[in-house]
Amino acid sequence: MPLRRGIGVSSGVVIGDALVLETEESRVPRRIVPRDQIDHEVSLADRAFESARKEVADEREQFAARAGNELADIFGFHERWLGDVKPRKEIASLIRSKHYSSAYAISVFMRKYRRRFQEMGSPFLQERAKDIQDIERRLLHHVGGETRMELASLREPVIIVAHDLTPSELVALEKTKRLLGFATDAGGTTSHTAIIAAGLGIPAVVGLENITSHVSSGDTLVIDGLHGVVVVNPDESQRSTYAAEAKHLEEVRDTLAELTELAAETRDGVRINLLGNIEFPLEIDDCINRGAEGIGLFRTEFLFLEADPLPGEEDQYRAYCDAVTAVGDRPLVIRTMDLGGDKCHRGGGWEVEKNPFLGLRSIRYSLQNLSMFRSQLRAILRASVNGDVRVMFPLISRIMELRQAKFVLSLVMEELEEEGFEFKSDIPVGVMVETPAAAICARELARETDFMSIGTNDLIQYTLAVDRTNERVAQLYSPADPSILRLIRRVVKDADRSTTSISLCGEMAGDPLFAILLVGMGLRTLSMAAGNIPRTKKIIRSISLADAIRVRKRVMSFETEREVLNYLRDETRKVWDEI
């Protein structure tokens, strides 16, 4: 009956049985082995140390060649740690005295060891707990992988309750098709896991602080992702209310699922390209499954945000290749890192700015941190040989920035050519139109690009001068403001008069309220979170181009956001009553 409030990260309601995951390290099952197997377990542990050490040594060599000594040093430490006889001896004695399995002995020892660091006063030393965790993961992987990924063997549908989930755990759970939803102590709307959950459409509430201590496995839970509410052991009336809501949402989803194989085409045959927005390559499958015809926005900064150390060229190359493999021969638009503003990586070097959104962010940051930018462009270019890869520069506010970025790209191409790497020399180059300056000068930008994509989130914030995370003014933030609509219309017209293609990839693209209007404005490519693709397709398939143009004409005559919203709501309801 008790109701717990957190942050809803994806809409949807689900009722089910809870499965509480222990903290990560204790997910290695406590296993006692028979006496005659002890020698075997000790040698398993030894071998895990040895193969983990070799693996690190290999990685260190790769890093030393590409990323310099700093990173190689960190791996050098891991290598020496894994070569140390002391931890091996202690783990062997745990196995011999307590008959633990090698995996469990490793996890017990490492947990104890890691805790010593977490208790240390110096932040530099506390940080090392992360290295220890990394070493532990490697060891567990080599000892036979009895790790968290046992999650992949869920038998019954469950709601996962955990302190936190990593993106890879979430994806492993999703693949079992047994994950109903999840609730975590940690996390916020910008955590990777939350972003992926929203993309996958998994009902989830995060940031509950202490849900793990209030729920036991087997409890019945309601997850209301829309309102950010978790109900533990709901009473009869709560249960029936939520069950009705869940059933209704499921019916809607089923209707939409029938559309997956069908084209996003208006009744009179105008094709609209629906693409997916992603943060990590592992989200691509889900986009495709929901009908995306490619990826219109790969936000690469997420590869950097929580990474420590920062990904080098090789790490990025691997990530981009993974993405290319997942997307197949469909287009993949890779946006270069959009760091700064509210997205600062842990690598440091960030100065406190008075107005971070007007400061050193995005393409400006890239152009001032050329070694990072070049390694990203190298990785993108190298991956480009395998598919339809396109590169896009964010937050362009003047044509010189575009020219500089293209100049760096051409330098990197020369470099790669000299080094004998293959790449696509005619890779399409595009820009985000997300500053008023870029929107106003779109005609000029169009001449020097192959494509442009309107990023409404920033365009709205900069045009209306509203920070939507500031709750005192957030109500002033609206995609329906006439100024925004006129800017979008203007950019689309300018693009149509050029050879450059135009798309829209902000949150507005996935908002069903704007689907008809955007088609009426002339947009033929929309890129959005995977979860929004089906309903957008449903709306597009229910209208004709003539309808869309009529709606656009009417909307462009309004003077206030309110009129726009009311009108669009009425028009959308005519074809989609779930709005």
Place this chain on the structure above:
Amino acid sequence: MHDNSNSVRVEVTISNRQGLHARPVMRFVDIAMKYECEIRVHKNDLTVDGKSPMEMMLLEAVQGTVLALEAIGDGGAEALNELAELIDGKFGED
């Protein structure tokens, strides 16, 4: 039992800003491993093996920590010289 006459000791103060974190430990262990002798590192009541990165990390030797280095066996004096030099030179950091 080792021969006490064979043991040498020296006190050092950690002076680099970040203290004895991963990289300094690595440098320290690399030097210690070159020598035949046993290397022990004492901090108050805690004694660790100077050739074990695992144990060395547990010293929690932040800037200003005083450590006693002890070498037992062949080449001890030479080993301590080199280790003290590394520490006094702030591990090449700062």
